[in-house]
Amino acid sequence: MKPSFSTRAVAFLAAAALLAVTACSAGSGTSSGSSPGGDQNLAIGLVAEPASLDFTTTDGAAIPQVLLGNVYETLVKQDDSGKIVPSLAKSWTVSPDRKTYTFDLVDNAKFTNDKQFTANDAVFSINRVKTAWTTSLKAAMDVVSQAKALSPTQLQVTLAKPSNDWLFRMTTRIGAMFSESGVSALATAPVGSGPFKFSKWNRGDSIVMVRNDNYWGSKPYFQQITLKYFKDATALNNALLTGTINVIGTVQAPEALSQFTSNDKYQVIEGTTNGEVLLSFNNSLPLFKDIRTRQGIRMAIDHKALLDTCWAGRGKLIGSMVPPTDPWYEDLTGVAPYDLAKAKSLLQASGAAGKTLRLRLPTLPYATSCGQVVKSQLEQAGLKVAIDQLEFPAAWLTTVFKNADYDMSIIAHVEPRDLGAVFNAKYYTRYDDPTLQGYLAAADSGDEAAQVDNLKKAARRLSEQAAGDWLFLLPNLMVADKSVKGLPTNAITENFDLSKLAR
Amino acid sequence: MILRLIERTGVFLVSLAVSSVLVFAFMAVLPGDPARVALGVNASDEAVAELRRQFGLDRPLPTQYFDWLGGLLHGDLGTSYVSKVAIGPQVFDRLQVTLWLVVAGMVIALVVAVPAGTVMAARHRKISGLALSAFSQVGVAVPAFLAGILLIVVFAVRLGWLPANGWTPPAQDPAMFLKQLILPALSLGLVQGAVLTRYVRSAVLEVLREDYLRTARAKGLRPFQALWRHGLRNAAVPVLTVLGLQLATLLIGAVVVERVFVIPGLGSLLLDGVSNRDLLLVQDVVMVLVIAVLLVNFIVDLLYVALDPRLRTAS
Numbered sequence: 066m067k068p069s070f071s072t073r074a075v076a077f078l079a080a081a082a083l084l085a086v087t088a089c090s091a092g093s094g095t096s097s098g099s100s101p102g103g104d105q106n107l108a109i110g111l112v113a114e115p116a117s118l119d120f121t122t123t124d125g126a127a128i129p130q131v132l133l134g135n136v137y138e139t140l141v142k143q144d145d146s147g148k149i150v151p152s153l154a155k156s157w158t159v160s161p162d163r164k165t166y167t168f169d170l171v172d173n174a175k176f177t178n179d180k181q182f183t184a185n186d187a188v189f190s191i192n193r194v195k196t197a198w199t200t201s202l203k204a205a206m207d208v209v210s211q212a213k214a215l216s217p218t219q220l221q222v223t224l225a226k227p228s229n230d231w232l233f234r235m236t237t238r239i240g241a242m243f244s245e246s247g248v249s250a251l252a253t254a255p256v257g258s259g260p261f262k263f264s265k266w267n268r269g270d271s272i273v274m275v276r277n278d279n280y281w282g283s284k285p286y287f288q289q290i291t292l293k294y295f296k297d298a299t300a301l302n303n304a305l306l307t308g309t310i311n312v313i314g315t316v317q318a319p320e321a322l323s324q325f326t327s328n329d330k331y332q333v334i335e336g337t338t339n340g341e342v343l344l345s346f347n348n349s350l351p352l353f354k355d356i357r358t359r360q361g362i363r364m365a366i367d368h369k370a371l372l373d374t375c376w377a378g379r380g381k382l383i384g385s386m387v388p389p390t391d392p393w394y395e396d397l398t399g400v401a402p403y404d405l406a407k408a409k410s411l412l413q414a415s416g417a418a419g420k421t422l423r424l425r426l427p428t429l430p431y432a433t434s435c436g437q438v439v440k441s442q443l444e445q446a447g448l449k450v451a452i453d454q455l456e457f458p459a460a461w462l463t464t465v466f467k468n469a470d471y472d473m474s475i476i477a478h479v480e481p482r483d484l485g486a487v488f489n490a491k492y493y494t495r496y497d498d499p500t501l502q503g504y505l506a507a508a509d510s511g512d513e514a515a516q517v518d519n520l521k522k523a524a525r526r527l528s529e530q531a532a533g534d535w536l537f538l539l540p541n542l543m544v545a546d547k548s549v550k551g552l553p554t555n556a557i558t559e560n561f562d563l564s565k566l567a568r
Numbered sequence: 569m570i571l572r573l574i575e576r577t578g579v580f581l582v583s584l585a586v587s588s589v590l591v592f593a594f595m596a597v598l599p600g601d602p603a604r605v606a607l608g609v610n611a612s613d614e615a616v617a618e619l620r621r622q623f624g625l626d627r628p629l630p631t632q633y634f635d636w637l638g639g640l641l642h643g644d645l646g647t648s649y650v651s652k653v654a655i656g657p658q659v660f661d662r663l664q665v666t667l668w669l670v671v672a673g674m675v676i677a678l679v680v681a682v683p684a685g686t687v688m689a690a691r692h693r694k695i696s697g698l699a700l701s702a703f704s705q706v707g708v709a710v711p712a713f714l715a716g717i718l719l720i721v722v723f724a725v726r727l728g729w730l731p732a733n734g735w736t737p738p739a740q741d742p743a744m745f746l747k748q749l750i751l752p753a754l755s756l757g758l759v760q761g762a763v764l765t766r767y768v769r770s771a772v773l774e775v776l777r778e779d780y781l782r783t784a785r786a787k788g789l790r791p792f793q794a795l796w797r798h799g800l801r802n803a804a805v806p807v808l809t810v811l812g813l814q815l816a817t818l819l820i821g822a823v824v825v826e827r828v829f830v831i832p833g834l835g836s837l838l839l840d841g842v843s844n845r846d847l848l849l850v851q852d853v854v855m856v857l858v859i860a861v862l863l864v865n866f867i868v869d870l871l872y873v874a875l876d877p878r879l880r881t882a883s
Contacts, residue, residue, distance in 0.1 A: 123608075
């Protein structure tokens with residue numbers, strides 16, 4: 066009797082197993098992955114999904130990454146080498162007092178709501194920054210005292226004081242040109258004049274852009290580009306390995322790059338960004354007011370070893386707050402070279418040795434992994450370091466950023482030309498330095514040569530004063546199918562330019 | 569029986585009310601300001617205060633709570649702080665995705681657990697039973713996300729049989745839908761199946777020792793027949809309780825598995841909401857999850873009555 070029971074039971078089990086196997090193989094017949102589409106389609110894997118499509122009221126890099134340059138255009142834009150070049154403005158002139166800018170606009174640009182782009186739209190967009198924008202970036206437009214349309218294709222902007230920075234900010238989202246009748250649903254239905262149209266947003270998954278066939282400039286190659294979002298670095302890698310996407314827009318786990326470098330199906334692109342990974346000091350604390358503490362910490366860090374350990378050696382050592390793509394870049398890594406003995410004596414002299422410093426880290430991959438290395442290197446120099454992880458963005462923003470309740474932190478400042486914004490008394494670095502402010506003011510109001518000269522001085526000042534420590538510059542790391550062309554080597558603008566991509 | 573029904577309904581409603589207060593209170597004490605996250609670095613305190621006013625966060629907490637509750641009762645989940653989109657339709661869309669996962673996971677768990685648990689019980693002193701037992705222990709120890717990662721590495725990256733991640737609605741492309749469903753459903757189902765197997769095993773073992781089963785054997789039924797006719801229904805009652813609890817675990821497991829497989833379900837909506845401090849959205853999603861779990865328990869309570877005639881006459 067007994068055998069017959071188990072025989073049946075085993076048969077039942079086998080049937081169940083068979084069912085499961087059949088279910089599996091049902092899906093295995095055809096090729097793997099959702100094909101990213103034919104020759105005219107492309108899928109790009111990115112990390113941060115926008116929370117909204119309205120960058121006038123919601124901050125974050127994810128929205129301009131998708132929309133700027135692709136859906137919205139600016140009067141002027143930055144090319145790959147960092148130079149300001151024409152976009153919706155064919156050309157521009159600056160008055161001798163450097164306060165009046167006159168822009169000649171293209172006459173054939175059209176918004177996707179079929180309205181012509183004119184100087185009136187430009188005036189509307191510039192004025193709207195002051196009236197309707199809520200994000201902090203809008204402050205860059207405060208210097209404008211008047212914008213007026215001289216003709217449908219000529220715009221005149223008057224500044225309250227000369228500002229080189231203003232023209233540069235016009236290449237960022239602040240300079241985006243909106244249609245007067247196209248701002249009713251910015252969060253869900255953006256209207257721009259760019260080479261792509263926003264088509265569809267599958268929340269939590271992807272944003273689909275289609276080519277704007279009425280685009281006034283040279284039309285993009287791809288008919289449709291899907292931007293897919295992956296929270297997890299491994300999932301992003303797997304999506305490329307299995308053909309769900311064609312491009313990894315930003316590699317989040319450089320230590321896993323070898324699986325692509327060793328495979329000739331893929332190309333790996335490595336360049337620079339604007340993302341200075343800063344070990345920030347709370348300069349308002351008595352301990353950090355002593356320059357010996359700050360210099361001691363800088364000299365206690367072996368930057369080369371740190372980069373190798375926590376970011377797989379990818380990235381660039383910079384030594385100050387300027388990326389190599391800015392015209393005033395100088396290699397300042399020699400200002401405070403690694404010197405453990407000197408670091409120890411500086412920290413001893415300032416009284417920091419033996420004290421416990423709170424290193425409050427945001428929960429971001431580079432901060433978490435580099436934080437451990439910083440801790441162990443500083444402890445070798447005689448400091449005690451207590452690591453404290455704060456959820457990013459919410460908890461970190463409130464604790465470190467707003468309340469400056471921290472001793473040290475690590476964050477990548479990815480905004481372009483952010484030296485002046487990051488190192489001032491109001492910012493979380495609490496760095497109050499009239500000499501630095503003097504250089505910055507002179508740079509903003511002078512001509513181009515004076516700007517370069519003064520910003521060089523400012524960068525050197527920061528490095529010599531050890532206002533923070535620049536661990537490294539985040540690399541622009543992309544992996545793509547070999548056939549994809551036109552990917553940018555350097556990622557120095559706010560946007561991911563989709564119009565240059567081709568196969 | 570009617571009394572029992574009223575009692576269970578009462579418990580269900582009170583639990584709902586209490587959990588709504590708890591969910592709201594947790595959101596209120598969560599560190600991080602939604603307005604500051606939306607406005608980002610450098611935002612002035614005035615701008616943040618203004619946005620808090622627009623979000624309605626400056627009102628007294630009880631007012632906020634009752635507004636929210638009133639909205640819920642009318643089926644209005646409000647508008648997201650961040651995306652400015654109505655929350656109701658979003659939650660509904662995402663819930664459909666997650667339900668597919670949970671249901672598919674449950675089916676796999678049952679298909680694995682019922683036969684395996686029965687065999688383990690029937691052969692609990694034999695090598696085959698012990699081997700199955702050991703195997704299920706391993707399954708219990710593996711978390712669903714790890715199972716997911718392993719499945720991806722083997723079936724998607726190495727063998728290339730199935731997609732590594734992604735989601736396609738069934739109406740859009742049924743074949744792709746099934747392909748993308750298999751791995752996440754397996755990683756949820758196999759792990760839950762391993763847990764469930766242990767319960768099926770002990771329930772069946774219990775039943776095998778009962779007098780009525782011996783009587784049934786004495787009448788001349790073969791062991792499997794006896795178990796099939798008299799045993800399984802009795803074994804089903806404790807298993808059902810566990811099943812109810814497991815549905816809740818599956819819902820939570822789905823949150824993590826959705827992340828691993830990049831599936832736009834309720835779990836990823838919840839995690840994104842938390843990270844953006846889209847408090848109203850988080851509150852709504854958590855409440856929907858709570859309602860789902862309570863509802864399942866309520867239904868399980870009712871099913872006891874259907875399965876066990878003794879409960880029907882007890883009152």
